[in-house]
Amino acid sequence: MAKATQLLLTIIFITIIISLFTNQAAAQSAGPCKPDSCHPTRGPTIRFPFRLARQPVRCGYPGFTLRCNARNQTILTLPRAGDFIVQHIDYQSSAIYVGDPGFCLPGRALNFSVSGSPYDATFLNRFGILNCSGRLEDSAGAGGYYIVLPCVSTENSTVVVVADDFPADMAPPSCRRAGNVTVPPWTFSEFYWRPIGPEEVFELRWSRPACGRCETQGGRCGFKEDSGFAVGCTRPSGKFVA
Numbered sequence: 001m002a003k004a005t006q007l008l009l010t011i012i013f014i015t016i017i018i019s020l021f022t023n024q025a026a027a028q029s030a031g032p033c034k035p036d037s038c039h040p041t042r043g044p045t046i047r048f049p050f051r052l053a054r055q056p057v058r059c060g061y062p063g064f065t066l067r068c069n070a071r072n073q074t075i076l077t078l079p080r081a082g083d084f085i086v087q088h089i090d091y092q093s094s095a096i097y098v099g100d101p102g103f104c105l106p107g108r109a110l111n112f113s114v115s116g117s118p119y120d121a122t123f124l125n126r127f128g129i130l131n132c133s134g135r136l137e138d139s140a141g142a143g144g145y146y147i148v149l150p151c152v153s154t155e156n157s158t159v160v161v162v163a164d165d166f167p168a169d170m171a172p173p174s175c176r177r178a179g180n181v182t183v184p185p186w187t188f189s190e191f192y193w194r195p196i197g198p199e200e201v202f203e204l205r206w207s208r209p210a211c212g213r214c215e216t217q218g219g220r221c222g223f224k225e226d227s228g229f230a231v232g233c234t235r236p237s238g239k240f241v242a
């Protein structure tokens, strides 16, 4: 008798706990934290771990706040590199794809850093940047190409990108090496695609919070509790798994 009561109480207790978690998770997908976007039809869907600045703080993970600009574009601000337009978010592979509002991603590559943000970038490719006085046309020099970056060049200086190992003595005499850049997944040949348009993006990844597995299984990630930053997964069945 006592044992049966104990068992019953245990079951009731577990049921209450589970329903609390489920309601908590359900609250994430409705109400103030329901998926949002800056543009009624074209914007990427913003949901946990992201939130829009206009949503309550607890809708997103710290450091994952995006905002909408006056043109209904979704903006990501990196503390050390400034504002980017969010083109796409891949929740399953935990990657966000950002472009330059001025369509000059090479220019942004000259001064790019993810430091101070929760994101990471794989800097696979290294390039040299030459700054040349006067006008210079694209040229295929022996031993390597240099490609003019129109959006970084000015009336009086032409900025070109070269392969990292471009020999200094191959450069036109009016040029000096202004720096080296490493950029997130790009190949040198991608500098050929012109005009540099909104489709040019940097891929940034995050590993915390680890929501990829949950998303891949069709679930939705969210905070486990009202406070703290532990996350869990609401499975497609509606069941919340810590």
Ligand SMILES: *[C@@H]1O[C@H](CO)[C@@H](O)[C@H](O)[C@H]1NC(C)=O
Pocket: 038, 039, 040, 070, 071, 072
């Ligand atoms: C931005 O979105 C709002 C609300 O969906 C809409 O009323 C407005 O016209 C949009 N503005 C632009 C510039 O697309």
Ligand SMILES: *[C@@H]1O[C@H](CO)[C@@H](O)[C@H](O)[C@H]1NC(C)=O
Pocket: 079, 080, 081, 082, 083, 111
């Ligand atoms: C790089 O970008 C940051 C953020 O936008 C800015 O504060 C800084 O002045 C830039 N540095 C250079 C060398 O342009």
Ligand SMILES: *[C@@H]1O[C@H](CO)[C@@H](O)[C@H](O)[C@H]1NC(C)=O
Pocket: 110, 131, 132, 152, 157, 159, 178
């Ligand atoms: C290139 O050189 C010119 C003149 O010295 C300078 O004004 C410009 O900022 C330089 N551009 C880059 C990207 O370093």
Ligand SMILES: *[C@@H]1O[C@H](CO)[C@@H](O)[C@H](O)[C@H]1NC(C)=O
Pocket: 154, 155, 156
């Ligand atoms: C380019 O050089 C000319 C002549 O030296 C000068 O008048 C002009 O202001 C320069 N333009 C820029 C953008 O620096």
Ligand SMILES: *[C@@H]1O[C@H](CO)[C@@H](O)[C@H](O)[C@H]1NC(C)=O
Pocket: 128, 164, 165, 177, 178, 179, 180
């Ligand atoms: C860029 O890298 C080359 C070698 O890869 C090096 O010789 C040069 O000093 C670097 N330039 C700058 C400005 O960092």
